[in-house]
Amino acid sequence: MRLRARFGGKMVAAVVILLAAAAIVSFLVYQQGMVLAKDFYMIGVSSSAPRLDDQRFRVIQVDQGVAGNALKARKIDVYLTGQTIFYRDDDRSQYAAGAVKTYLRTGELQRVAGEYPLNQAFPLRVEVNYLKAPAKAIGTASVVTVADIMGSAPGAGTSGVQPGTLQSDLTDNQGQSLPAGQAITDQSDASVREQLAGLSSSRSMPEFKAEFASNKEVIVPSLMTPPIPLAQVLLAFAYILPIFFISIFFTSGFIEEKLGRKINILLSTPVTPMQIIIGKMLPYLGYSLLIVIAITLVLRGNLLLALAIFVPVILFIFAIYLGVALQYRTFKDQTFFSLLAVTCITGYLVFPAMFVGINDLSYVSPLTLAVQMYRGIDITPYQYMLSTVPMLLVFVLALTVGTRVFHEEYLLSFKPIQIKVRDAIYFAMDKHHLAVSAAIFSLLFIPVVFMIELGIITMAFNLPKALALGVVIFLCVIIEEIFKSLTVAVSIEHGLIKKWQQVVLLAVVSAAFFFIGEKLLLFMSLKVISESIFTAAVFASNALWIPLAVHSVCTLVVCLMTYRLGMKGYPLALLGGSLLHGIYNMYLIGAFR
Numbered sequence: 307m308r309l310r311a312r313f314g315g316k317m318v319a320a321v322v323i324l325l326a327a328a329a330i331v332s333f334l335v336y337q338q339g340m341v342l343a344k345d346f347y348m349i350g351v352s353s354s355a356p357r358l359d360d361q362r363f364r365v366i367q368v369d370q371g372v373a374g375n376a377l378k379a380r381k382i383d384v385y386l387t388g389q390t391i392f393y394r395d396d397d398r399s400q401y402a403a404g405a406v407k408t409y410l411r412t413g414e415l416q417r418v419a420g421e422y423p424l425n426q427a428f429p430l431r432v433e434v435n436y437l438k439a440p441a442k443a444i445g446t447a448s449v450v451t452v453a454d455i456m457g458s459a460p461g462a463g464t465s466g467v468q469p470g471t472l473q474s475d476l477t478d479n480q481g482q483s484l485p486a487g488q489a490i491t492d493q494s495d496a497s498v499r500e501q502l503a504g505l506s507s508s509r510s511m512p513e514f515k516a517e518f519a520s521n522k523e524v525i526v527p528s529l530m531t532p533p534i535p536l537a538q539v540l541l542a543f544a545y546i547l548p549i550f551f552i553s554i555f556f557t558s559g560f561i562e563e564k565l566g567r568k569i570n571i572l573l574s575t576p577v578t579p580m581q582i583i584i585g586k587m588l589p590y591l592g593y594s595l596l597i598v599i600a601i602t603l604v605l606r607g608n609l610l611l612a613l614a615i616f617v618p619v620i621l622f623i624f625a626i627y628l629g630v631a632l633q634y635r636t637f638k639d640q641t642f643f644s645l646l647a648v649t650c651i652t653g654y655l656v657f658p659a660m661f662v663g664i665n666d667l668s669y670v671s672p673l674t675l676a677v678q679m680y681r682g683i684d685i686t687p688y689q690y691m692l693s694t695v696p697m698l699l700v701f702v703l704a705l706t707v708g709t710r711v712f713h714e715e716y717l718l719s720f721k722p723i724q725i726k727v728r729d730a731i732y733f734a735m736d737k738h739h740l741a742v743s744a745a746i747f748s749l750l751f752i753p754v755v756f757m758i759e760l761g762i763i764t765m766a767f768n769l770p771k772a773l774a775l776g777v778v779i780f781l782c783v784i785i786e787e788i789f790k791s792l793t794v795a796v797s798i799e800h801g802l803i804k805k806w807q808q809v810v811l812l813a814v815v816s817a818a819f820f821f822i823g824e825k826l827l828l829f830m831s832l833k834v835i836s837e838s839i840f841t842a843a844v845f846a847s848n849a850l851w852i853p854l855a856v857h858s859v860c861t862l863v864v865c866l867m868t869y870r871l872g873m874k875g876y877p878l879a880l881l882g883g884s885l886l887h888g889i890y891n892m893y894l895i896g897a898f899r
Contacts, residue, residue: 345362347384348366349364349384351385351387352373356410368382368385373392384399384403386406391403391407415528431524432526433522433525541659541680546655549597550648553594553627556587556631557644559586560586564718573712573713579708587624594620598616599612599613605680612679614690614694615690619655621697622698625697625703626651629708633730656671658760659673670760670761672697674689696754697753707730707731728792731796740803741812744816746819748789749819751789751820752824759782780884783887786820786887790861790864791861791880793812794809794816798865809866810865813861813865817854821857860884864883865879
């Protein structure tokens with residue numbers, strides 16, 4: 307209905323044609339058979355050059371004496387003789403050379419497979435086994451031997467054969483003993499034939515995988531297609547972008563009803579704000595779930611596990627877009643901040659996942675769990691909780707605040723974003739129980755702080771360690787002090803606090819509950835990412851013993867300075883409290899020793 311409202315008359319036909327064209331082009335690109343690529347590269351060949359039967363190449367005969375000048379004059383992209391490929395230093399010529407080499411390599415593999423027995427044509431096969439790290443005490447070293455691998459990984463090379471029994475236990479169908487090499491070859495020939503089938507057409511794409519090998523999979527190095535670049539990005543585009551598209555319809559519909567005053571009519575009915583918000587989300591949440599189900603079935607993933615991974619992601623995205631819908635009342639503002647949300651959320655989901663298999667910080671992103679799902683690797687409860695629990699808590703925070711600000715005074719007001727955020731906290735607070743509000747908001751803010759800080763840590767991997775450590779500590783302490791003091795600062799701004807003793811009480815309560823909640827999430831994160839220098843500096847080991855007094859004192863500095871200077875002095879107060887917090891953290895990690 308919203309598509310019909312946006313596009314009418316001839317526009318409907320135009321949209322249908324564009325969508326059909328996009329689907330056809332996408333399919334052709336996936337199959338590497340796009341017509342636009344016909345005669346894309348100009349290939350000069352000598353009389354002794356191998357045949358090139360590929361529509362991407364426009365092949366012309368060139369005498370060897372003039373080939374050099376033709377190549378320099380850019381009349382041809384590469385020159386191919388019987389033994390050598392000549393190309394220029396520019397990108398186009400090198401891309402053409404790479405395409406020719408790939409084509410010739412595939413043709414050679416087909417020739418070898420047709421002329422020789424499989425065990426002679428492809429004598430090297432590798433079976434991939436993912437092993438769990440042995441349990442060990444912190445600070446101790448462990449040694450994994452070949453015997454450990456063979457014993458702990460059934461099927462490692464010989465389908466569960468134990469070390470020392472290889473010759474006697476392998477038999478053929480008639481019960482005759484087989485040499486170990488023959489048994490292993492017979493066992494993996496089926497896998498070789500399966501991979502050879504992918505070479506039947508040099509233009510076919512390999513089956514999509516998040517990584518190039520699953521657990522227990524046999525691969526042949528000479529047949530192995532290089533892993534798809536940035537597979538995590540492909541997963542993000544496959545799963546996340548359609549959800550973004552749907553959530554934008556959710557926010558635009560919300561804005562439209564705000565502008566048309568339909569929200570006022572809803573508010574006058576005996577329906578609660580929670581019911582209104584959930585009711586508006588449900589259709590779009592349903593469409594998002596259908597997309598996840600469809601994509602998982604196409605990619606042949608584990609459907610239940612995919613839903614467990616991406617439902618928190620969907621709720622997190624809708625929580626962010628609910629905030630956008632509640633904050634703004636014009637399509638111009640909504641469009642700008644929707645695009646900003648897309649950028650930030652995509653960066654948070656994709657960038658950490660780039661470190662899959664490199665650093666455990668990748669588990670910050672649920673896309674890492676999706677990669678493991680497609681690789682067939684087990685996901686531990688702690689890994690799942692680290693990736694998804696903060697997102698679920700952000701959704702709870704968005705609903706909690708959203709239901710409290712769902713009234714005409716807030717929804718239809720024009721104010722800068724920082725004031726709207728403070729107003730949202732003010733409306734969501736219990737004015738008669740400020741200490742309870744400070745405690746609850748401190749707990750609800752923790753997953754937001756947690757996600758921001760882990761995002762900062764992940765980004766800091768691009769910097770030198772000495773610089774990165776300082777940047778991480780500086781940014782993280784500022785983030786913490788903002789969210790610890792924000793509820794108290796809003797109370798001061800709206801005149802809910804009359805005495806400095808109340809400031810002290812609320813600051814201590816806010817710091818104490820933030821400290822408790824932070825350590826609960828910290829315990830979970832240390833189970834997964836305890837080996838990073840950045841987490842050791844900000845969250846780990848020594849941070850577990852940071853006294854509650856440090857949090858309280860730093861928050862007290864911020865709140866008392868704000869009480870004295872007003873909200874105009876809040877940035878200066880934040881700087882003072884963050885400086886104390888940062889110095890203490892630097893001392894803990896030995897920066898001053």
